[in-house]
Amino acid sequence: MEILVCARRVPDTSENEIELNSAGNDIERDELVYSVNEADNYAVEEALQIRDRVGGNVTVVTVDGEDGEEVLRRQLAMGANQAALVSDDAFNGSDGKGIATILKAFVQKGHYDLILTGVQADDSAAQVGGMLAAMLDYPFASLVNSIAVENAKLKVSREIEGGNREINEISLPCVLSIQTGINEPRYVGMRGIRQVASVPIPTLAASDLGIAPAKVGEAAAKLKRVDYFIPASSKGAEILHGSREENANRILELVAAKGGLN
Amino acid sequence: MWTVVGTYSPVNVVDWLVPGRNLFLALQVLGVACFIYIVSKRMVPLLRAQADPRFDRPLTRLGRVFKFWLGQWKHPRYRFAGTLHIVIFTGFLLLAARAFSVLIVGVSPTFVMPGLSGRFGPVYETLTDYSATIVFLCMVVAAVRRLVFKPVRYAVPAKYGKGHTTDAIFLLGLIALLMAADSLFSASRFAGLAQAGQSAESPAFLSLPWMIEIAIASMPRTAVWGLNVGAYLVHAITFYFLLCYRPFGIQFHVETSLFSIYFSKLEKGTVKPVRWDVSDDHLDQVKSFGVKTFEDFTWKHVLDFYSCADCGRCADNCPSNAVGRPLVPRFLTIKARDHVFQHYPVLGKPNNSNLLIGNIYSEDEVWSCTTCGACEEECPLLVEYIDKIVDLRRGMIDDGNVPQSLQKPLKALESRGNPYGKMEKKRGDWAKSPELQHAAPVKVLDGKNGADTLYFADSITSYDDRMQSIGRATARILSCLGKNFGILGAAEKDSGHEVRRFGEEMLFQSLREHNTEAITESGVTKIVTSDPHAYNALKHDYKDVPPVEHISQVLASEARAGNLRFSGVKNTDSVYTYHDPCYLGRHNQVYDDPRDVLDSIPGLRRVEMQRSRDRSFCCGGGGLTLFYEPKEDQRMGVVRVRMAAEAGANVIVTACPFCMVNIEDAIKVAGIEGKMSVIDLTELVDQHMVREVPKEKLEVAIVGG
Numbered sequence: 001m002e003i004l005v006c007a008r009r010v011p012d013t014s015e016n017e018i019e020l021n022s023a024g025n026d027i028e029r030d031e032l033v034y035s036v037n038e039a040d041n042y043a044v045e046e047a048l049q050i051r052d053r054v055g056g057n058v059t060v061v062t063v064d065g066e067d068g069e070e071v072l073r074r075q076l077a078m079g080a081n082q083a084a085l086v087s088d089d090a091f092n093g094s095d096g097k098g099i100a101t102i103l104k105a106f107v108q109k110g111h112y113d114l115i116l117t118g119v120q121a122d123d124s125a126a127q128v129g130g131m132l133a134a135m136l137d138y139p140f141a142s143l144v145n146s147i148a149v150e151n152a153k154l155k156v157s158r159e160i161e162g163g164n165r166e167i168n169e170i171s172l173p174c175v176l177s178i179q180t181g182i183n184e185p186r187y188v189g190m191r192g193i194r195q196v197a198s199v200p201i202p203t204l205a206a207s208d209l210g211i212a213p214a215k216v217g218e219a220a221a222k223l224k225r226v227d228y229f230i231p232a233s234s235k236g237a238e239i240l241h242g243s244r245e246e247n248a249n250r251i252l253e254l255v256a257a258k259g260g261l262n
Numbered sequence: 263m264w265t266v267v268g269t270y271s272p273v274n275v276v277d278w279l280v281p282g283r284n285l286f287l288a289l290q291v292l293g294v295a296c297f298i299y300i301v302s303k304r305m306v307p308l309l310r311a312q313a314d315p316r317f318d319r320p321l322t323r324l325g326r327v328f329k330f331w332l333g334q335w336k337h338p339r340y341r342f343a344g345t346l347h348i349v350i351f352t353g354f355l356l357l358a359a360r361a362f363s364v365l366i367v368g369v370s371p372t373f374v375m376p377g378l379s380g381r382f383g384p385v386y387e388t389l390t391d392y393s394a395t396i397v398f399l400c401m402v403v404a405a406v407r408r409l410v411f412k413p414v415r416y417a418v419p420a421k422y423g424k425g426h427t428t429d430a431i432f433l434l435g436l437i438a439l440l441m442a443a444d445s446l447f448s449a450s451r452f453a454g455l456a457q458a459g460q461s462a463e464s465p466a467f468l469s470l471p472w473m474i475e476i477a478i479a480s481m482p483r484t485a486v487w488g489l490n491v492g493a494y495l496v497h498a499i500t501f502y503f504l505l506c507y508r509p510f511g512i513q514f515h516v517e518t519s520l521f522s523i524y525f526s527k528l529e530k531g532t533v534k535p536v537r538w539d540v541s542d543d544h545l546d547q548v549k550s551f552g553v554k555t556f557e558d559f560t561w562k563h564v565l566d567f568y569s570c571a572d573c574g575r576c577a578d579n580c581p582s583n584a585v586g587r588p589l590v591p592r593f594l595t596i597k598a599r600d601h602v603f604q605h606y607p608v609l610g611k612p613n614n615s616n617l618l619i620g621n622i623y624s625e626d627e628v629w630s631c632t633t634c635g636a637c638e639e640e641c642p643l644l645v646e647y648i649d650k651i652v653d654l655r656r657g658m659i660d661d662g663n664v665p666q667s668l669q670k671p672l673k674a675l676e677s678r679g680n681p682y683g684k685m686e687k688k689r690g691d692w693a694k695s696p697e698l699q700h701a702a703p704v705k706v707l708d709g710k711n712g713a714d715t716l717y718f719a720d721s722i723t724s725y726d727d728r729m730q731s732i733g734r735a736t737a738r739i740l741s742c743l744g745k746n747f748g749i750l751g752a753a754e755k756d757s758g759h760e761v762r763r764f765g766e767e768m769l770f771q772s773l774r775e776h777n778t779e780a781i782t783e784s785g786v787t788k789i790v791t792s793d794p795h796a797y798n799a800l801k802h803d804y805k806d807v808p809p810v811e812h813i814s815q816v817l818a819s820e821a822r823a824g825n826l827r828f829s830g831v832k833n834t835d836s837v838y839t840y841h842d843p844c845y846l847g848r849h850n851q852v853y854d855d856p857r858d859v860l861d862s863i864p865g866l867r868r869v870e871m872q873r874s875r876d877r878s879f880c881c882g883g884g885g886l887t888l889f890y891e892p893k894e895d896q897r898m899g900v901v902r903v904r905m906a907a908e909a910g911a912n913v914i915v916t917a918c919p920f921c922m923v924n925i926e927d928a929i930k931v932a933g934i935e936g937k938m939s940v941i942d943l944t945e946l947v948d949q950h951m952v953r954e955v956p957k958e959k960l961e962v963a964i965v966g967g
Contacts, residue, residue, distance in 0.1 A: 015674050015683030031685065033677040078662065186662025187669050190676065190768040194546060244933070 001056035001149070001172075003047040004112040005080070006103055006132075007040035009064055009071040010122045025228050036071045039118025043178040045185040046147060047116055048079045054149050057081040059110070063091060063102050072201050077192035078185070083199075088206040093218025096124070100131035101216055105209035107136060114154070115175045119143055126177070133175035141170055142177045282491070286368035286498060293502025300509045301517075303608045307556070307564050310612075313539040314560035316525040323524050326644075331523045336642040340575060343413075346400055347642075353397035354516070357444070360390040361501060364447065368494060384463050391448065391466035394441045398470055401438035405431055415574030422593045423600075426512075426572060433513050436504050441470070443497035449474035450490035457483050510603070512572040519643055522569040525562050526644035530635075531802040531849035534560070534649045536656060536767050545768070552656025552765060556602060556615045559650070566645040567602060570595040576637035576647070581880040582630045586895030589630035591637040591647050597622045619658060628654045629665060630892050632883030633763050634844040639876050648763075655765030668764065671889045676769055679755030679776070680721040681886060690751030692723070692730035693737060702741030705748035707784040715740070715747040716786040718810075720796040721756045722884075722919045728926070729919040735948035736792045736813055742953050743820055747790065753780040759799035759845075760885025774804055781807050790816055792944055794845035794918045795884045801850065812846055813944055814917050818855035821862050828950040831865040838868045839911035841902065841925065842878035843918035851876075856917050856943050863950050871909040879905060881928070884920030899928025903938055917943040 011018070011027070012035040019028045036044075047058045060075040060083045062068045072083035086106055094102065107115060115133075119142065120126030126142075133140030145165070146157040152172055157165050159179055170176075206213055214220060240247040255261055316323075329335045334351060337344030363375040378386050407413065408430055418425045449471040455462040456479070465471035478486055508514050515522075538560065540548055553559055559567075576591035577583045583590045601622050605615040619625060631651045638647055658664060664672070671681035679686055693704035705711040717740060723733040740747045758773035781789070789810040791797045800810040820826045840860060846852045853875045860868055873879045882888075882898040903925060906914045914925055925940040932938075 012673075012677070012683070014670055015678055017685060031687070033683075035673065035677070184666055185669075187659060187664035187672065188662060189659055189672070189766055190772060191545075191551065191660070192662070194768070 001050060001054050001113045002111055003051060003056060003058045003114045003116065004107065004110070005040065005044045005047045005058065005060045005075070006115070006117045006128070007044060007060050007062050007071055007075060008037045008118070008121045008124070009034050009062065009068055010037045010124075013122055020228060020230060025225065027228070034067070034070070036074055037118050037121045039120060039178060039180050041118075041185050042180050042182050043116040043118050044075050044078055044080060045183045046178055047114075048186075049183060050114070050147060050149060051081075056113075059084065059112070061086060061103070061106055063087070063094075063099055066203075069201055073193055073196060074188050076196040076199055076201075077188045083201050085201055085203045086209070087203050088211075088213075090206045090211075090213040090217045093221055094216050095221035095223040096127035097131055097222065098216040098220055100128050100135055102206075102209070102211060103128065103132050104135040105211045106204065107132070109204075109209060113172045115173070117175065117177050119177045119179050129175055129177035136173075136175070139170050139174045140176070141168055141174070143179045144176045145179045145182045147176070147182075283369055286494075289498055289502065290365060290369070293498075293505060296502070296506045297509075300506055300608055303606065304509050304514075304568065306612060307602050307606050308561040310557050311559055311561040311564050312537065312557075314534075314562045315538055316562055319528065322528060323526075326526060326528075327520065327524050330526070330642070330644060331520055334642070336640065336644075339640065340573075343407075343573070344642075346404060350397055350400050350404075353393040353400070356393040357390055357397070359386070361444070364444065364494075365498060365501065368498060387448075387463050388466040388469075391445070391469035391471050394444050395470040398438055398441035398445070401434045401441070405434045405438075408434070413574075415578040416572075419590075422590075422596070429511060433504075433507075433511070436500060436507070440497065440500045440504065443493050443500060445470035446474055446489060446493035447497055450478060450486050450493055453479050453481075454483070454486045454490055457486060509568075510608075512570065515569045515571045515643060518565060518569040519571075522565055522643050522645070525565065527646050527649070529802070530851075531798050531845070533652050533762055533803070542771060545771075550657075551660040551767065552658070553650070553653040554617055554619070554657040554661070556598070556605065556618065558653070558657065559598075563646065563650055563653075564602065566643075566650075567595055567599045569643045570599065570645055571643060572596065573642065575640040575642070576645070579636040579640045579877065581632065581634060581636065581882075581898045581901070582892075582894075584879075584901060585898050587630040587892050588624060588627045594623070594627070594647065594650070595645060618654065619663070623654065625658065625663065625665070626893055628658065629668075629890055630894075632844070632880050632887050632898070634880035634883065635848040636844075636877070636880065639848050652763055652765055655763075656767060657765075659765040659767075665890065667889050667891050668886055671886055672761070672764075672766055672769065675756055675758075675761060675773065679773065680725060681756065681889065682721070682725050684725050686752050688752075689724045689754055690749055692719070692725075692733045693749060693751075695734065698734050698737060702738045704737050706751035707748040707786070708751065708753065709783070711748055712785055713746045713748040714786060715745050715788045715790055716781060716784055716808075717747050717749050718754065718757070718781075718789050718791040718793075718796050718800065719749060720754075720791065720793045720919075722923070723793055724754070726919070726923070729922065732792050732919055732922070732942045732944050735942065735944040736790075738948050739813070739817070739944060739951065740790065742951060743816075743825060745790075748784070748786075750777075750780050750784060755780075757793075757796040757799040757803075759795040759803065760887065762799070762803060764886045770803070774799075778804060778807055792917070792919070792942070794843045794850070795920065798845040798849055812850075812852060812855075812917070814846065814856040814859060815852060817859045817943070817947060821859055826862075826947075827952040828863040828947075829952055831863055831867075831950070834865065836867070836913045837911045838866055838913045838915050839871050839906050839909050840868065840874070841871070841881065841906070841914050841916045841921060842875055843916060843921050844878065844880050845884070846917055847878050848876055856915075859943065859947065860915060863946070869909045869911050871905045871911070873905060881916075881921045882924035884918065888920065888923065897924070897928055897931060899924040900932045903928045903932050903934065907934065907938060912938055914938065914940040915943055915946055916940060 011032040015033050021028045044060060051058050058080045060072055060080045062071055063086045065087060068085050072085060076083050086102055091102060117129040130140055141156050141158060143159050144156045145159050148155040154170050155167055156170055156176060157167050160166055240250055242250065334348045337347050359375050363373060366373045408427055449465055452462050452465060453475050465475050478489060508516055536545055536551055537548055574592050580591050606612045628651060633648050635648060674683035675681050678684060690706055705713055707713055717736060719733050723729045755773050755776050758770040761773060762770035787808050789800055789808055790813055791810060792813045794812060797810055797812045800807055838860060840857055842853060860866055879902050880898055881902050916922060916925060922940060922942055929935055929938050929940065
């Protein structure tokens with residue numbers, strides 16, 4: 001099976017202190033450390049596991065500047081067969097639809113049976129996967145938390161409200177957005193990255209993919225961020241100051257009052 | 263029936279026309295051939311294993327043979343079992359010459375062991391008569407222990423297979439039989455010769471041969487000679503059976519222990535390199551890291567598996583085992599031994615061995631170890647565990663097989679140089695608190711400032727709100743002692759101590775490279791740290807950095823020199839106990855310095871926990887261990903604080919920020935807040951230190967030590 005995973009580089013929320021910039025329209029990006037978006041990492045792991053079960057190839061693609069190579073290197077170290085960086089100044093400022101347009105052009109350059117994305121990027125809106133599927137006229141399933149390959153079809157499980165699951169059959173080719181927790185992604189250490197240091201990663205520009213610059217980038221974006229703020233913290237926590245027994249009883253009362261004990 | 267040709271000796275017995283000499287010769291050739299064959303088969307895995315250079319420093323190694331093998335140094339740590347072993351071991355050594363001469367006498371009746379022909383001969387006979395008797399009795403005692411008293415540490419939980427008692431009793435029985443046959447042989451020989459009117463040394467008074475001799479003295483001559491020949495045969499068969507049976511189980515240590523101890527690890531606190539035969543610069547060329555299959559172990563580690571005597575002392579002291587984690591050091595070895603015996607059979611060809619993880623070891627088993635070193639400290643045969651655990655972890659890291667809970671901190675260590683993912687520029691912020699700036703300003707050695715001494719704080723002391731207090735106390739102490747010191751601040755990264763011990767060697771090496779450069783650039787000539795893990799890393803894992811001391815060593819030497827004086831202890835109800843951090847105590851033998859410092863605080867009442875010094879019980883482990891979520895029945899820290907309460911203490915003093923984390927949490931979990939508290943040595947010293955002591959008073963200061 002030929003699998004494509006769309007991954008993205010994001011500021012790692014667990015390794016950064018996110019602060020607003022002085023203009024208030026973005027976060028302070030100096031001294032941030034980046035890593036692959038968590039859900040995308042699960043998607044790559046899932047692709048590798050499917051490949052190891054049924055054979056085929058895993059390709060990882062990212063739309064980014066040249067720093068995007070860092071993420072691709074890590075995915076190659078995990079075991080992806082190849083990686084591609086889609087990069088062009090014309091892409092800067094693209095909205096979700098713009099990114100989906102770029103990815104669609106990339107997908108049409110190859111032959112992929114299955115396209116995976118993370119359920120959403122840490123700093124984004126969970127829209128690219130669905131739009132990409134629509135543009136390609138492929139079926140789409142979101143929030144996927146297990147995949148079984150059955151002949152030319154997949155059985156995918158989705159998480160629905162209340163922690164329930166539903167199983168869907170979906171025909172190939174298709175696009176799936178992968179939920180975190182679907183697997184346990186393997187660890188990639190420095191040694192793994194060093195071992196793939198010399199693997200070539202092609203960079204594809206707008207012209208290589210036949211993308212009209214007017215269709216993407218800031219000019220084409222119809223979705224613009226106008227404000228960015230950290231909500232003021234409200235008085236949400238109640239701290240219990242009693243003895244251990246008193247606190248335990250009080251917690252029981254509170255949980256019962258909110259309908260948590262039936 | 264049999265007849266005797268000429269003077270009596272088993273050699274001269276002719277049975278169904280087979281002369282005794284031929285029979286015994288055949289038996290002995292067969293026995294020796296079998297033994298050589300079996301041992302050569304057991305050598306195969308050693309030859310296929312990885313390199314391990316253990317041929318250096320022969321004198322040091324011989325010294326260890328004298329201490330740990332001949333001197334049985336570790337044995338008295340278990341008073342009864344240890345004494346029993348020392349007696350049996352001594353008996354075996356004494357009986358060795360007699361056993362060989364008895365065997366040779368079967369072929370050559372006039373043979374006398376060199377050195378035993380003169381006046382020493384009868385003395386040796388007497389000695390060995392008693393040895394055989396005592397060893398025989400020891401077998402009885404050991405069997406009673408096994409069958410009636412059943413010490414807990416010999417039990418085998420169901421998941422590790424069937425119990426080892428049957429095998430143990432079988433071996434004890436064989437040795438008892440050997441002793442009985444030996445005694446019967448000498449008794450019947452004496453009785454026979456006496457009946458024939460020939461002179462011979464009588465068996466030693468009250469020994470087993472002496473008692474047997476009394477019982478058989480009045481038997482007919484032929485019966486006595488019959489017993490003599492029978493005893494000889496039983497002795498020879500048992501001897502060779504034991505010789506060839508030993509390489510199949512725990513008794514193999516009789517042969518291998520000498521080598522295990524000679525080749526034992528000499529440097530405590532260190533971790534073996536990824537591959538002994540590949541330098542750090544060439545590691546990129548190594549295809550696979552760590553131990554994945556059995557053949558990835560080094561030959562010394564395979565020898566360890568052969569040598570383990572299944573005494574259970576490692577497991578008895580292992581904190582991981584004590585709290586019900588899935589790791590029991592004893593079975594780490596036993597399972598490997600079963601594995602190698604199965605895959606390298608004595609009869610047949612070696613068959614390919616599979617991956618160890620998922621087959622004989624579980625992932626949790628390997629991650630459960632805190633590398634506290636209690637097992638290695640206890641093992642009478644100096645079996646190594648930490649290097650094997652680290653090698654197994656290296657194999658898992660190499661395959662990407664790492665618990666999710668550890669991946670985040672490892673990633674953060676890579677990108678930020680600390681496991682918490684905090685900003686590098688905030689690393690030195692702990693030293694910027696206004697009260698510290700006023701009392702003891704801390705320099706950041708960033709090229710503008712210089713100092714003699716570097717205070718290496720390491721990650722937890724730098725970033726953890728609670729542990730920053732240890733950093734500030736250390737800074738105030740160093741400043742009060744007049745030390746010209748500074749910190750690296752943002753230029754410091756995690757020492758990587760646990761990174762290496764969790765098997766992420768390349769990440770460790772990059773942290774080490776960064777820190778070594780920063781330390782060298784700072785131009786300091788000494789390093790001080792308050793974190794035993796950083797201390798151990800800088801002392802043993804780093805190369806080319808200035809000498810490093812733990813703050814307790816600095817304090818003890820300053821106290822001895824009279825440069826440190828303390829005011830009397832404030833709370834007279836407090837009873838203190840010192841908890842030895844593993845990486846200060848066991849791994850670096852710093853036991854007395856922190857105790858001396860405590861004892862020089864006037865009025866401080868201190869008690870010892872039962873498990874202290876080299877038997878200290880790990881608090882739960884440091885560094886990355888804090889991120890690992892083990893499967894366990896209870897926390898190590900909780901067990902430890904209960905030990906402190908049992909000792910009658912209400913304040914635990916420790917000298918490690920990780921011990922502080924674990925013990926502080928454990929006090930809450932155990933529900934004894936208010937009854938038990940924990941304080942770091944630096945904090946206690948900081949509270950009691952008399953600042954600006956007049957010179958003349960210093961000279962009369964009496965310091966405990």
